[in-house]
Amino acid sequence: MDSFNEASQAFLAWLRGTGAEVSDKIELKDLRNLQAGRGVVATQDIQEDELLFRVPRSALLTVDNSILASEIPKATFDHLGPWLSLILVMLYEHINGATSNWAPYFNILPSEFNTLMFWEDDELAELQGSLVLQKIGRASADENFKKELVPVIKEFAGVFFSGDERAKERAEEMASPQNLMLMHKMASLIMAYAFDVEPANSSKVADEEGYVSEDEDEALPKGMVPMADMLNADADRNNALLFYEEEFLSMKATVPIKAGDEIFNDYGPLPRSDLLRRYGYVTDNYAQYDVVEIPFDLLTHLATEQKIFAQDRLEYLDEQGVIDSGYDICASDPYTIQESVSPELIVLIETLLVPADEFERLKRKEKLPKPEKMTTKAAELLLQLVQARTSQYATTLEEDTRTDADVNMEGNDTLKERRFAMAKAVRIGEKVLLRKAEHALRQFIQDKSMESGANKRQAFEEEARPGKKQRS
Ligand SMILES: C[S@@+](CC[C@H](N)C(=O)[O-])C[C@H]1O[C@@H](n2cnc3c(N)ncnc32)[C@H](O)[C@@H]1O
Secondary structure (H helix, E strand, C coil), X not given: CCHHHHHHHHHHHHHHHCCCEECCCEEEEECHHHCCCEEEEECCXXXXXXXXXXXXXXXXXXXXXXCHHHHCCHHHHHHHHHHHHHHHHHHHHHHCHHHCCCHHHHCCCCCCCCCHHHCCHHHHHCCCCCHHHHHCCHHHHHHHHHHHHHHHHHHCHHHHCCCCCCHHHHHHHHHCHHHHHHHHHHHHHHHHHCEECCCCCCCCCCCCCCCCCHHHHHHCCEEECCCHXXXXXXXXXXXXXXXXXXXXXXXXXXXXXXXXXXXXXXXXXXXXXXXXXXHCCCCHHHHHHCEEEEEHHHHHHHHHHCCCCCHHHHHHHHHXXXXXXXXXXXXXXXXXXXXXXXXXXXXXXXXXXXXXXXXXXXXXXXXXXXXXXXXXXXXXXXXXXXXXXHCCCCCCHHHHHHCCCCCCCCCCCCHHHHHHHHHHHHHHHHHHHHHHHHHHHHHHHHHHHHHHHHHHHHHHHHHHCCCCCCCC
16 A cells, blocks of 8 residues: 555544544545545445545534634634634644644645745746736735734643753744745645534534535534535536534535545635635536626726726725626626626626716716616627726637547646646637637627627618608
8 A cells, every 4th residue: 555545544544533433435545646635535335415435523623623622712712713713723733743633634734835835936827817816815924824823822822842951942943934835835734625513502503405505604603523524516517515514514415425436525616717726636527616707897998098087986986886807708598698797797898888868867877877778789798898908818728628638637747737727728718719709799799799780770761661651
């Protein structure tokens, strides 16, 4: 057995020792040949609702379960909030190494990541044009770690580096680039592996699919759930779901699963750009969730150029909740502008275009133009906006698709080649959406022009009909 599988077996033995139950119909499998790390695979047919494994709440790596929670005042954790608190706890457990209660679990968690936070500059350059680059936030995370986490570690140096006479110096060293990188790694683990853990006595009501509403979700504490986080995901191929019970968290099959099939969790309907940012991989199955954003700034830039920029109108739109930093264009099937283009973007464009007296009327009545009644003028401006957005990419769709863009999951490519290919897949996804919007808008403008031509002809023919007074 190689060390990878030895670590898997040691982890499973540790997991059972915590009181967890694991069905003998599943295995933790080495999927490195598919560039997917470990994954859970069915070894026998599994029925719908069957229990795959259950993990006692006491085995979760959470703030409350860590010894650190009894060593540091609760107010400190309250001040840090759930995200930074869990990073702190994970750092503490990581620093404790083999003596941590979760050591065999840490041994199977990755220490290298493919998420965008860890890409080299030349790899990130391949995503030029995609607004996902603005969401990585490495500098602000560094600041946050230095401002919030390092002072806590310094204050409780004796707890963090208990028994080490260099405790104080080691705490000082936590602001070093190497230790900030360790904090990024803990943060990345949380981003890609942690669950929002519903408390045992939760009064929150999950809907029939097990989801709680977004607001409630935000308030839930984050926790690492050993084994549940070994499930990979592939868009709508999910076939298992985690249930929050009083003593245990239980992973159950949501559909019958055949022997040999991989067991997938649901990471949500993420566009490939966000999947890459948070999880460091993409598959074609996520293409259906792709989005491309039109930045608000691009619209104001174009509006200024066309001399339709109007601060009072933007202020009114802001009051009405229409102003945002960007507006999404997504896929729809069959493709329609109404389904794919953010209605707020159409409202925004229409409001900038309406004549002054019409704007005053709308404002008086606290109304907005109706996005489903898009005018030709708005479609023309939207088309220009889509073209301007398309030109923000360094390459064209044709250039991107000319060469083989497939993300090779067979593992023959180097890491850099795979990252380049994944970036290309993201770019293509976004450009395809822009291209579809462009085609639909051109068609809309053409249809409208034919419609108005036909109307004019009809009016003329009616005028010319016998019995009607002839034009002189
Ligand atoms: C929650 S973990 C799943 C377990 C992980 N495979 C491991 O070995 O630790 C999420 C990570 O698994 C990988 N992953 C999940 N689904 C994948 C898929 N369909 N293809 C490739 N990698 C995947 C990504 O690296 C992702 O960040």
